[in-house]
């Protein structure tokens with residue numbers, strides 16, 4: 001176990017230029033609010049729902065009990081029924097450690113948590129340190145995972161045993177600024193992932209974003225759409241590069257106009273195959289809800305996580321529900 005800084009060459013906390021600098025500054029400067037303040041968020045229902053989706057992904061694809069071939073949770077679709085287990089996890093773009101409890105519940109043995117935002121990494125470490133009950137081992141490091149190899153953050157001995165799961169939640173799309181960044185990200189995902197291991201994540205749904213862009217009337221002042229909860233603004237209507245197709249994202253009480261990039265699914269799948277990663281699951285968030293709401297484990301979990309109340313009433317208003325479906329969840333297997 002280690003809670004000391006990993007990697008002798010931890011990058012200095014200097015200000016970065018360009019879009020990545022805006023992203024880092026944004027996430028570093030967002031306060032890590034306590035439980036009480038978190039409960040006061042105007043989009044609490046949506047935040048709970050996003051956490052529930054991540055829990056579903058983690059439980060289905062990264063749960064050691066399920067991995068042993070058990071179908072005891074009653075799930076009949078694709079999942080980790082084919083051997084292996086989530087002993088060792090890489091949480092890339094871990095942020096403030098929002099998934100630490102999920103990893104504990106999945107009973108993983110060890111988590112490596114990395115993020116470009118050094119202050120967020122410190123907060124993730126504190127969150128892990130303050131966790132009650134039996135804790136997994138954890139290592140933390142600040143790293144630009146889209147320009148630097150993972151080996152820069154962790155010494156070789158720590159990476160000698162491969163990961164069973166790599167998780168990238170709400171962060172992979174920042175890599176699609178350039179082909180080089182996307183490739184560096186995929187190299188970091190795949191290099192230390194064992195064969196049969198799983199890569200899970202959540203990203204904005206490019207298809208839907210581009211459909212909305214197409215629907216904007218030609219005389220509109222701004223290339224934007226959204227509702228009271230979120231806003232997406234493109235800079236260009238016609239130029240749609242495969243990498244670096246930028247838009248600005250605002251999400252109430254979460255993201256303040258940060259530059260993000262379209263991830264074209266087909267292009268992503270094609271590239272991932274070069275890193276021996278093959279898709280086994282992809283659904284829009286609304287579909288994840290439809291698929292799992294009646295599930296014997298994930299249905300009650302939705303009540304416990306306050307996505308719905310005991311009567312099945314949603315904690316999200318219509319705008320939050322619409323914003324929820326900006327995203328898709330995915331899982332790839334390394335072969």
Ligand code: SAM
Nearest residue numbers: 027093094095098115116117144145146169171
């Ligand atoms: N995964 C966490 C979660 O689900 O709560 C955090 C998600 S937050 C929306 C996006 C995260 O991606 C931020 O913490 C940000 O610093 C991180 N990120 C962006 N670019 C990155 C990069 N180049 N390398 C590592 N992390 C990056």
